[in-house]
Amino acid sequence: MARKMLIDGELDKSNEEETHYDFDLFVIGAGSGGVRASRISAQYGAKVGICELPFHPISSEVIGGVGGTCVIRGCVPKKILVYGATLGNELEDARNYGWELNERTDFNWKKLLHKKTDEIGRLNGIYKRLLANAGVKLFQGEGRVIGPNEVEVIQVDGTKISYSTKHILIATGSRAHRPNIPGQELAITSDEALSLEEFPKRIVILGGGYIAVEFASIWRGMGATVHLCFRRELPLRGFDDEMRAVVARNLEGRGITMYPRTTLTELVKTEDGIKVRTDHGEEITVDVVLFATGRAPNTKRLNLESVGVELDSKTEAVKVDDYSRTNIPSIWAVGDVTNRMNLTPVALMEGTCFAKTVFNGQPTAPDYDNIPYAVFCIPPLSLVGLSEEEAIERGNGDILVFTSTFNPMKNSISGRQEKTVMKLIVDAETDKVLGASMCGPDAPEIMQGIAIALKCGATKAQFDSTVGIHPSAAEEFVTMRSVTRRIAASKPKTSL
Numbered sequence: 001m002a003r004k005m006l007i008d009g010e011l012d013k014s015n016e017e018e019t020h021y022d023f024d025l026f027v028i029g030a031g032s033g034g035v036r037a038s039r040i041s042a043q044y045g046a047k048v049g050i051c052e053l054p055f056h057p058i059s060s061e062v063i064g065g066v067g068g069t070c071v072i073r074g075c076v077p078k079k080i081l082v083y084g085a086t087l088g089n090e091l092e093d094a095r096n097y098g099w100e101l102n103e104r105t106d107f108n109w110k111k112l113l114h115k116k117t118d119e120i121g122r123l124n125g126i127y128k129r130l131l132a133n134a135g136v137k138l139f140q141g142e143g144r145v146i147g148p149n150e151v152e153v154i155q156v157d158g159t160k161i162s163y164s165t166k167h168i169l170i171a172t173g174s175r176a177h178r179p180n181i182p183g184q185e186l187a188i189t190s191d192e193a194l195s196l197e198e199f200p201k202r203i204v205i206l207g208g209g210y211i212a213v214e215f216a217s218i219w220r221g222m223g224a225t226v227h228l229c230f231r232r233e234l235p236l237r238g239f240d241d242e243m244r245a246v247v248a249r250n251l252e253g254r255g256i257t258m259y260p261r262t263t264l265t266e267l268v269k270t271e272d273g274i275k276v277r278t279d280h281g282e283e284i285t286v287d288v289v290l291f292a293t294g295r296a297p298n299t300k301r302l303n304l305e306s307v308g309v310e311l312d313s314k315t316e317a318v319k320v321d322d323y324s325r326t327n328i329p330s331i332w333a334v335g336d337v338t339n340r341m342n343l344t345p346v347a348l349m350e351g352t353c354f355a356k357t358v359f360n361g362q363p364t365a366p367d368y369d370n371i372p373y374a375v376f377c378i379p380p381l382s383l384v385g386l387s388e389e390e391a392i393e394r395g396n397g398d399i400l401v402f403t404s405t406f407n408p409m410k411n412s413i414s415g416r417q418e419k420t421v422m423k424l425i426v427d428a429e430t431d432k433v434l435g436a437s438m439c440g441p442d443a444p445e446i447m448q449g450i451a452i453a454l455k456c457g458a459t460k461a462q463f464d465s466t467v468g469i470h471p472s473a474a475e476e477f478v479t480m481r482s483v484t485r486r487i488a489a490s491k492p493k494t495s496l
Contacts, residue, residue, distance in 0.1 A: 026051075299337060
C-alpha cells in the first residue's frame with residue numbers, strides 16, 4: 001500500500017482513497033544515495049523498486065553498476081591506488097629507519113589493478129545483498145521517467161517494462177566532463193584512469209580540482225613523470241588559499257611539474273605518444289592525457305523535461321527544494337544529479353533525509369553546515385567549516401587565525417622535507433571555532449573528529465582545555481595558543 005507523506009507537520013489527506021501503485025517508491029540509480037534511500041524507505045515499510053545499469057568499471061550511458069561512482073570508479077578504487085602510491089614513499093622513508101632494501105624496487109601496476117577490480121566486484125555484490133536483505137526489488141536496465149507516477153525500465157535485451165509508483169527518486173549521479181578541444185578523443189577521464197591496462201610513464205593532467213591533484217599524487221608516487229595544468233594560480237579553487245599553497249608546494253616537492261594559469265589547446269597523436277600543446281606555446285609529449293575538469297549531472301536520458309521536471313539551465317542538474325523535492329510533487333532527487341554538494345557522504349545524508357520525510361512522517365532537510373572534506377593527495381588535505389576567505393566574506397565580525405607548521409616526527413628520522421600545516425579560524429567575539437584545516441599525514445582521520453567538535457559548536461577555549469595525545473600530530477589542534485593574525489571584518493577577500 002502506498003504511504004501518506006508528512007509535509008510541514010501535517011498529514012497529506014488530499015486523496016483519502018489511495019490509488020494502487022506497483023511501488024510506493026521507485027529509484028532510478030543504485031549509487032550511494034539511491035541505495036541508502038531505498039533501504040531506509042523499505043525499513044519504514046515502503047514497497048521499493050530500484051534500477052541500475054549493468055556493471056562495468058568504466059561507465060557509459062548504458063553501463064554503470066550497483067554501488068555507483070564512489071564504489072566502482074570513484075572514492076574506493078582511488079583510495080586503493082592512493083595506498084599503493086603511498087607505499088612507494090614509505091619504502092623510501094624506511095631506509096633511515098634501519099630497513100635495508102635493495103636499490104631496485106619494482107612496482108607491478110597490473111597486479112594492483114587486478115586487486116582493485118576484485119575489491120570493487122566484491123563491494124558490488126555486497127550492495128546487491130544489502131538491497132535484497134532490505135526487501136528492495138532490483139531491476140537491471142536503464143530507467144526513464146514517463147509520467148509523474150510512472151517509470152520505464154529498458155532491460156539489457158532491449159525490452160521495455162513500465163511500473164506505476166507513488167514516488168520517484170532520481171539518483172543517477174554525475175559523469176566526467178570532457179572539454180571541447182581538438183584531439184579531445186585522445187584523452188581519458190577518471191573512469192579510464194582507474195582501469196588502464198598499462199602503467200603510464202608520462203602524463204599530463206588538465207584540471208586543478210581534487211581529482212586532478214589526487215591522480216597527480218598517485219601516478220607520481222608510483223614513479224611516473226607528471227605535468228599538472230590548471231587555470232588558476234593555485235590548484236583546489238574554493239579551498240582555503242593558505243592550504244592550497246601548502247598542497248602546491250608539496251606536489252612540487254614530490255616532483256610534479258606545475259603549470260599554473262595554463263590550459264590545453266590541442267592534442268595530437270604521434271609515434272611517440274600524444275603531443276600536448278598549451279595556451280602558452282609549450283609542447284609536451286606523454287603517454288596519457290587525463291581530463292579532470294569537473295563532472296556533469298547525469299540527466300540527459302531520463303526524459304525529465306518531457307514530464308515537466310525543472311533542470312538548471314546551465315548545469316542541467318535537477319532543481320530541488322530543501323527537502324530534495326522537484327517541482328513535480330511525486331518526483332524527488334538526491335546526490336550529484338542535483339549538483340548541491342557533490343560528496344558521497346552528502347548523498348547518503350540526502351537519501352536518509354528523503355526517506356524520513358516521505359515514509360516516516362518526519363520532514364527532514366539535509367544540513368550542509370560543517371561537512372568535512374578530504375583531498376587524498378599525498379600528503380592529504382582535510383578541512384571542515386569555513387575557510388579564512390569564507391569567514392572574511394561573511395563579515396560577521398573580526399576573526400582570529402591560529403596556525404601551526406611543523407616537521408612531523410616521522411620526517412625527523414626519514415629526512416623527508418615536508419611540513420604539516422594546521423589552521424583554526426575563530427570568531428573573535430564569540431570564541432566559536434568556525435573552521436579547521438590540516439595538510440599532512442592522517443589529516444582526514446584527524447579531521448573527522450574535529451568535525452564533531454565543530455558540529456557541537458565548540459569554542460577555542462574548549463579546544464584549549466582538551467588534553468592532547470602525545471606524541472601525535474593531532475595534539476597540535478589543542479595546543480595552538482598564540483594568534484597568528486587578527487583580521488578585521490572590513491578586510492576585503494582575496495582569491496588566487
